[in-house]
Amino acid sequence: xxxxxxxxxxxxxxxxxxxxxxxxxxxxxxxxxxxxxxxxxxxxxxxxxxxxxxxxxxxxxxxxxxxxxxxxxxxxxxxxxxxxxxxxxxxxxxxxxxxxxxxxxxxxxxxxxxxxxxxxxxxxxxxxxxxxx
Numbered sequence: 001x002x003x004x005x006x007x008x009x010x011x012x013x014x015x016x017x018x019x020x021x022x023x024x025x026x027x028x029x030x031x032x033x034x035x036x037x038x039x040x041x042x043x044x045x046x047x048x049x050x051x052x053x054x055x056x057x058x059x060x061x062x063x064x065x066x067x068x069x070x071x072x073x074x075x076x077x078x079x080x081x082x083x084x085x086x087x088x089x090x091x092x093x094x095x096x097x098x099x100x101x102x103x104x105x106x107x108x109x110x111x112x113x114x115x116x117x118x119x120x121x122x123x124x125x126x127x128x129x130x131x132x133x
Contacts, residue, residue: 002066006074006088006105010048010055013083014109029081030055036076040069059088066092074105075112082110089117100124 044061088105102117
């Protein structure tokens, strides 16, 4: 099982301000992100919305196997818009190294890092009872 939930605030740079949106640079970046979303579209949640002049990407899904494109796309947004920041929570029970952890993928200043989510890990026993067979 591969479960994921997340968001990104899309920013052209860490020093971005209202002028970035006004001159179209951010809109151009967002248009590229929207095209990429259409390319990897799936039945799960992956959309981009403007809210109060800011562009946000939202993620959510629960599929049978790892959906590598989701994590790759999270990284890609950071490359396209290096001022972006956000979090992606991932649970992948097929990952041999982290199958019992909830992973947090953090995007800050265009850089991606991975961390164990201490509030929800280890998944067994924090989220689920141990399997007794």
